[in-house]
Amino acid sequence: MSISTQTSTDGATLTIRVQDRFDFNVHRELRQAYEAHGKRYGNYVMDLRGTTYMDSAALGMLLQLREHAGGQRQAVRLVNAQPVIRDILAVANFDQLFTIE
Amino acid sequence: MPISACNVDDEPAVLTRRFNALHALVIEDNEVDRYLVQRMLMDLGFTVEVTSTVADALALMLEQRPDVVCCDIGLPGVDGYVLARAVRERFPDAHIPVIFITGLSDEDALLRCFAAGGDDVMVKPLNPARLKAKLVAALRTRELNDTLLAQRDQLARYQADTQRDMAIAKTIIDNLGCERTLDLPNVSYHLAPMDTLNGDIIIGGRSPRGAQYFLFGDFTGHGLPAAIGVQVVYGVFRAMVARGHALEQMAQELNRKVRETLPRDRFLSAALIEIYPDSGTVSVWNGGMPEILLRNAAGSLRKGFRSTYLPLGVLPPEEFDARPVRRQLRENDTLFCYSDGVIEALDAGGTMFGQARVKLCVTGGTHDSVAAVRTALETHVGNVPQQDDISMLEVRFRHDALYALPGAGAALMPARPATHWRVALDFAADALRNADPLPALGAVLDAVQGFGPGSTEIYMVTSTLFGHVLEQGLLQLESGLKSDSHDYAFYYLERERRLAELVDAQVHLELAHRPDDEGGELEICVSGQSAHCRTQQPQALAATDLALLAKLCASYEVSETCCRASARYRWRRGEPAVRPPG
Numbered sequence: 001m002s003i004s005t006q007t008s009t010d011g012a013t014l015t016i017r018v019q020d021r022f023d024f025n026v027h028r029e030l031r032q033a034y035e036a037h038g039k040r041y042g043n044y045v046m047d048l049r050g051t052t053y054m055d056s057a058a059l060g061m062l063l064q065l066r067e068h069a070g071g072q073r074q075a076v077r078l079v080n081a082q083p084v085i086r087d088i089l090a091v092a093n094f095d096q097l098f099t100i101e
Numbered sequence: 102m103p104i105s106a107c108n109v110d111d112e113p114a115v116l117t118r119r120f121n122a123l124h125a126l127v128i129e130d131n132e133v134d135r136y137l138v139q140r141m142l143m144d145l146g147f148t149v150e151v152t153s154t155v156a157d158a159l160a161l162m163l164e165q166r167p168d169v170v171c172c173d174i175g176l177p178g179v180d181g182y183v184l185a186r187a188v189r190e191r192f193p194d195a196h197i198p199v200i201f202i203t204g205l206s207d208e209d210a211l212l213r214c215f216a217a218g219g220d221d222v223m224v225k226p227l228n229p230a231r232l233k234a235k236l237v238a239a240l241r242t243r244e245l246n247d248t249l250l251a252q253r254d255q256l257a258r259y260q261a262d263t264q265r266d267m268a269i270a271k272t273i274i275d276n277l278g279c280e281r282t283l284d285l286p287n288v289s290y291h292l293a294p295m296d297t298l299n300g301d302i303i304i305g306g307r308s309p310r311g312a313q314y315f316l317f318g319d320f321t322g323h324g325l326p327a328a329i330g331v332q333v334v335y336g337v338f339r340a341m342v343a344r345g346h347a348l349e350q351m352a353q354e355l356n357r358k359v360r361e362t363l364p365r366d367r368f369l370s371a372a373l374i375e376i377y378p379d380s381g382t383v384s385v386w387n388g389g390m391p392e393i394l395l396r397n398a399a400g401s402l403r404k405g406f407r408s409t410y411l412p413l414g415v416l417p418p419e420e421f422d423a424r425p426v427r428r429q430l431r432e433n434d435t436l437f438c439y440s441d442g443v444i445e446a447l448d449a450g451g452t453m454f455g456q457a458r459v460k461l462c463v464t465g466g467t468h469d470s471v472a473a474v475r476t477a478l479e480t481h482v483g484n485v486p487q488q489d490d491i492s493m494l495e496v497r498f499r500h501d502a503l504y505a506l507p508g509a510g511a512a513l514m515p516a517r518p519a520t521h522w523r524v525a526l527d528f529a530a531d532a533l534r535n536a537d538p539l540p541a542l543g544a545v546l547d548a549v550q551g552f553g554p555g556s557t558e559i560y561m562v563t564s565t566l567f568g569h570v571l572e573q574g575l576l577q578l579e580s581g582l583k584s585d586s587h588d589y590a591f592y593y594l595e596r597e598r599r600l601a602e603l604v605d606a607q608v609h610l611e612l613a614h615r616p617d618d619e620g621g622e623l624e625i626c627v628s629g630q631s632a633h634c635r636t637q638q639p640q641a642l643a644a645t646d647l648a649l650l651a652k653l654c655a656s657y658e659v660s661e662t663c664c665r666a667s668a669r670y671r672w673r674r675g676e677p678a679v680r681p682p683g
Contacts, residue, residue, distance in 0.1 A: 056321040060366030
């Protein structure tokens with residue numbers, strides 16, 4: 001299972017981890033991960049610590065998550081990205097849409 | 102049929118199960134046993150055919166395919182093992198259960214039954230319940246087999262359909278002729294799709310004004326969705342280039358169109374490039390593509406064009422920023438664009454090719470960078486299968502490139518007789534801020550005199566005069582800044598700022614045409630009015646603009662304040678539309 005989720009103790013934040021490859025193959029799993037609870041969280045965190053590869057389909061999935069989260073820049077945070085993933089996010093200028101930490 | 106349908110029979114179902122409409126073939130030379138087996142099968146609902154030899158059984162199988170075969174081993178002439186093999190050979194796809202009925206009980210004989218392809222062995226004495234149990238088990242295998250076969254066939258059909266659809270899509274994309282637009286003397290490129298259909302796209306174009314345009318893009322994903330995206334983008338790009346729209350307008354329109362047509366998680370990472378061969382201005386809008394490398398004639402890299410924007414189709418039109426980065430090109434400068442498939446290509450050890458290697462290949466000399474990167478890339482990846490679409494484009498800047506472009510040399514001035522006409526357009530400050538009047542002009546020239554591609558020079562002259570009156574006259578920008586690459590960005594930022602503040606101003610554009618002996622003469626006149634124009638402060642024309650007017654026009658005149666500029670342009674019927682340099 002390359003996607004795992006965790007809800008913060010106050011229930012306001014959903015953290016999603018993507019292990020290894022973040023590409024179209026995890027599309028359904030990721031969607032299920034943030035739609036499963038049938039509600040919208042205040043904050044979403046994509047923890048990319050274990051992500052080793054990311055393609056443009058994954059960028060598209062982030063756009064979908066952002067829309068699900070309400071479309072604000074603060075709604076989705078991308079954290080712990082490794083340098084190679086940071087490069088991909090930088091080339092796409094995703095810092096204009098997401099908070100990247 | 103789902104597999105679960107034949108997976109498990111619950112107990113009552115097994116006990117009461119009947120085999121109506123199933124056909125059994127019985128081969129048994131012992132008359133009593135033959136009758137018993139026939140009776141038991143008929144009681145279970147089978148239609149039954151009986152015979153005592155393998156030869157007869159084979160003949161019967163030709164007429165009707167049995168659903169199950171019950172067969173004695175020791176038969177006169179040919180034995181039951183031969184029959185089992187014959188059943189497998191005759192019906193290679195349909196699994197027809199073969200149940201051996203035998204008096205033999207030694208283990209070797211039992212194993213030989215299975216080796217010959219039998220499904221089960223029923224050791225005499227015959228017993229209806231045990232026979233039924235074996236039939237249920239054997240037919241369960243058969244049903245599973247049928248399900249697998251049906252799914253296999255369905256998959257094969259899907260695959261064939263997909264391949265056919267992909268082939269059709271590829272034909273359509275090929276017929277669009279993206280690659281033909283790159284058949285240019287100052288361009289080299291390489292497109293290596295991972296699948297049949299390419300998610301990367303490179304298109305070239307040439308505006309009526311003579312500027313070269315390129316779109317270098319990478320769609321999210323591959324296959325059909327990307328191919329459909331290519332269709333949309335190609336149409337918009339080619340049409341806008343042909344109408345002479347500026348890069349900003351193209352970026353804006355492409356973003357709107359991609360966002361409108363593609364689902365929200367799909368977009369187009371793209372770089373748009375505009376090069377003016379006469380002035381050497383290059384404008385680049387880069388949203389999501391790797392840095393475009395800029396190499397000078399000596400082979401060293403200058404500051405390139407990094408991705409500064411989100412890809413096309415991500416932002417709504419009101420948030421989209423279409424402002425390109427502008428620089429000045431010198432003779433033999435090259436622009437090198439490449440898709441992320443180049444950077445991310447892995448070698449056998451899992452190491453990416455990387456940006457540093459790309460830069461190394463491009464640096465030095467005046468060689469073909471596309472060929473250099475391709476060679477290095479091939480060495481790097483070796484036998485590792487390709488993971489992504491790979492694309493590269495190199496554009497070399499040459500002042501004479503404009504004249505060498507296909508279409509430009511071949512295009513002729515109209516053969517139809519010149520006529521008398523006059524077109525005048527007036528623009529107030531707000532119109533100057535929000536619109537580029539020149540694309541509309543192309544349509545007028547075409548409709549009235551049928552200039553077609555022959556309008557290039559008229560376009561160049563008109564836009565030079567127009568730009569001059571606007572920038573030097575109304576906006577009081579110092580033209581000297583344009584020729585220095587350091588001040589270049591400043592010039593255009595300043596242009597934007599002053600244009601935003603411009604009030605109480607007007608530009609009048611007038612084209613008057615009349616026939617002469619060989620073709621026609623067009624008088625192009627641009628005059629501006631603004632507070633600046635009334636101050637009478639002198640301004641100078643940029644050197645490149647002067648050279649252009651001197652070359653193309655029979656005569657030209659520019660007022661000291663630059664608020665009025667005019668030129669006379671002559672054309673001859675049937676002559677090449679663009680005169681070669683020198």
